[in-house]
Amino acid sequence: MSRVIFHIDQNCYFASVEMISHPEYKNVPMAVTGDASKRHGIILAKNELAKKAGVKTAEAIWQAEQKCPGLVKVSAHYDKYTFYSCKLRELYEEYTDKVEPFGLDECWLDLTESIGDRDPKEVADEIRSRVKSQFKLTCSIGVSFNKVFAKLGSDYKKPDATTVITEENFRDVVWPLPAADLLFVGRKTAERLRQVNLRTIGDVAKANPEFLTDYLGKAGIDIWNNANGLDNSIVADSDYERELKSVGNSMTTPADIIDRRHASGTFRTLSATVASRLRKHRLMGTCVQITVRDKNLATYEHQMMLYEPTDSEKVIYDAAMKLFDESYDWHASIRTVGVRCTKLVPVGSGVQISMFPESEAFNKPENKNLTKAIDSLNSRFGAGTVKSCAELEGVSSPNFNPDLHDGGITSGKRSPL
Numbered sequence: 384m385s386r387v388i389f390h391i392d393q394n395c396y397f398a399s400v401e402m403i404s405h406p407e408y409k410n411v412p413m414a415v416t417g418d419a420s421k422r423h424g425i426i427l428a429k430n431e432l433a434k435k436a437g438v439k440t441a442e443a444i445w446q447a448e449q450k451c452p453g454l455v456k457v458s459a460h461y462d463k464y465t466f467y468s469c470k471l472r473e474l475y476e477e478y479t480d481k482v483e484p485f486g487l488d489e490c491w492l493d494l495t496e497s498i499g500d501r502d503p504k505e506v507a508d509e510i511r512s513r514v515k516s517q518f519k520l521t522c523s524i525g526v527s528f529n530k531v532f533a534k535l536g537s538d539y540k541k542p543d544a545t546t547v548i549t550e551e552n553f554r555d556v557v558w559p560l561p562a563a564d565l566l567f568v569g570r571k572t573a574e575r576l577r578q579v580n581l582r583t584i585g586d587v588a589k590a591n592p593e594f595l596t597d598y599l600g601k602a603g604i605d606i607w608n609n610a611n612g613l614d615n616s617i618v619a620d621s622d623y624e625r626e627l628k629s630v631g632n633s634m635t636t637p638a639d640i641i642d643r644r645h646a647s648g649t650f651r652t653l654s655a656t657v658a659s660r661l662r663k664h665r666l667m668g669t670c671v672q673i674t675v676r677d678k679n680l681a682t683y684e685h686q687m688m689l690y691e692p693t694d695s696e697k698v699i700y701d702a703a704m705k706l707f708d709e710s711y712d713w714h715a716s717i718r719t720v721g722v723r724c725t726k727l728v729p730v731g732s733g734v735q736i737s738m739f740p741e742s743e744a745f746n747k748p749e750n751k752n753l754t755k756a757i758d759s760l761n762s763r764f765g766a767g768t769v770k771s772c773a774e775l776e777g778v779s780s781p782n783f784n785p786d787l788h789d790g791g792i793t794s795g796k797r798s799p800l
Contacts, residue, residue, distance in 0.1 A: 385550070387503050388618060389492040390525040390533035391475065391510065394542035396488035397428035399520050400467055401457050412436050413455040416444050427459055431542065464488075467518060474513060476621055478506065483619040489537075491530050493618035507545040515543070529614040531566045532557060538564065553612050558585030565609055572606075575599065584610045627664060631672070631723025632656045639678055639716035646717060647704060653722040654700035661724060665731075667692035668724025671702035675711055676719035685710045692728050699724060 393399065397415040402408045412433035414426045424444045436451035448454055468487040475482045481493035498506060507524040514522050521543040525536020528550055535557055536546040548556050563573035565584050579598065581587050587595070588610035595603030608614060632653050640646050650673075661668060672686035685706045693699065703722050711717075 386528050387494045387498050388527055388530055388533040389494060389503075389507060389510075390485075390527075390530065390537040391471075391490050391492065392523050392525075392537040392541075393471070393488040393514075394521045394523060395428055395430055395434070396520075397459060397464055398430040398433075398457075400463050401460070402430065403519050404463075405457075408455065408457070411455050412438065412451050412453060413457060414438055414447060415459050416456045417459065467520070470518065471514065471520075472621070474517070475510070478510070480621050481618045482621045485534075491533065491618045504545055504547050507547075511543060511545065527553075529612060530616050530618065531609045531614040532612060534566050535560065535564060550612065554585070557612075558583060558588060558610075560584050562587050562610075565606065567602075567609070568606060572599065572602070627666060627727055629723050629725045630657055630660045630664070630666065630668065630727065631721060632660075633674060633719060633721025635676075635719045636717075639718060640720070641716045643708075646707060646720065649720055650703045650707065650722060651696075651700050653720065654703055655696045657722050657724055658694055658696035658699055661694040661727075665729060666727045667694045667730060668699070669693075669726040669728060670724065671699055671706065672723040672725060673703050673706045673710075674719070674721035674723070675707065675717055677715040678718050679715055680718070681715075683710060686725070688726075694730070 398413060401415060414429040414433050417425050417427055426438060426440055426442050426447050428440060429438045433451055433454060438447045438451050464487050472482055475490055475492055479492050479494050479497045483491045503526045507526050511522055511524060514520050523537045523541045524545045525533040527533040527536055527548040532548045532553055536548045539546040562568055562576050562581060562584055581590055587606055592604055592607045595607050634653060640649060669692045670686055670688050674684050676682045687702055687706055689702060
């Protein structure tokens with residue numbers, strides 16, 4: 384192989400971590416679930432017994448219980464999952480300094496320069512064995528010559544297995560798989576491919592690349608390259624810090640938002656968390672985007688450019704409410720709202736002086752000092768310790784923790800597909 388790339392995927396990760404401290408869960412169908420009282424009542428992870436009963440990740444709890452009446456439900460403990468994730472990465476870094484996380488439970492490793500004369504499958508089996516003995520967890524590992532096929536390999540056989548996909552065998556192993564199995568091919572793109580009778584990865588690989596580009600845009604040629612094993616993307620170094628592309632947060636409220644007053648308070652809460660995160664990373668946003676999902680699960684997104692970059696809660700909130708008032712007609716009550724800042728620039732970078740006096744007010748030293756004090760208190764005593772009066776009008780849960788909620792800081796979209 385020209386490169387030696389591993390993709391390591393922890394099996395039933397959240398559920399497996401819960402079974403470390405509760406071995407009794409191994410003998411019953413069990414699932415880690417969201418909080419139904421906050422309308423996050425979905426399956427986050429399940430163990431093998433629940434999987435065999437038909438329980439699926441991301442389905443509603445009531446659907447899972449219909450399939451598996453004896454399902455044991457366990458609340459999520461993100462602090463545990465983060466702890467073990469860090470420990471696992473430390474283990475991987477014993478083999479290479481190129482370890483790129485893909486969520487809490489998955490990582491790519493590039494062992495091209497560090498593996499020496501060792502057999503890649505032997506090394507992968509050794510890692511699986513160490514994960515099991517040191518952490519009482521199991522993982523599946525894909526070994527290949529690029530990241531896309533390594534990811535396919537870790538999904539190919541589960542649990543606790545190694546799959547090797549080479550330049551010689553990938554047509555036999557990969558091409559018969561559904562096109563939807565290919566990394567970055569989402570549900571909508573898979574449906575569009577089915578509409579033109581491209582059902583397997585092999586179908587995509589054999590298609591005319593010019594047709595795919597015309598049909599799907601730039602994503603078309605990317606998919607064609609991936610299907611043909613032409614992915615050359617690198618595995619990032621362990622200490623690599625990605626350039627942040629957006630900072631955002633969203634919230635599914637415990638009850639539907641039925642009027643502007645409650646919408647305003649909820650947007651204020653989200654704007655405050657976004658502004659705080661921008662300041663934490665010494666960034667400012669020049670574009671504000673809102674997302675609104677109504678009770679029928681229809682989703683609306685709108686965005687606007689700002690006159691100048693900002694890390695001000697009020698500026699972000701004002702822009703969010705302007706977008707909301709202009710775009711939402713209250714045809715239905717609201718279930719989820721989100722606020723995001725994009726087109727980020729570092730604090731201190733060259734910014735054109737604004738002609739608008741209202742923007743200058745937020746840059747006055749006294750306002751900056753107040754914001755700094757609020758950030759300090761919230762950092763010391765917990766997010767949301769200090770809130771504006773406007774936030775109290777929202778429909779957020781009193782236990783809302785922005786660090787564990789939907790959204791956060793992203794290094795760009797994984798893919799638009």
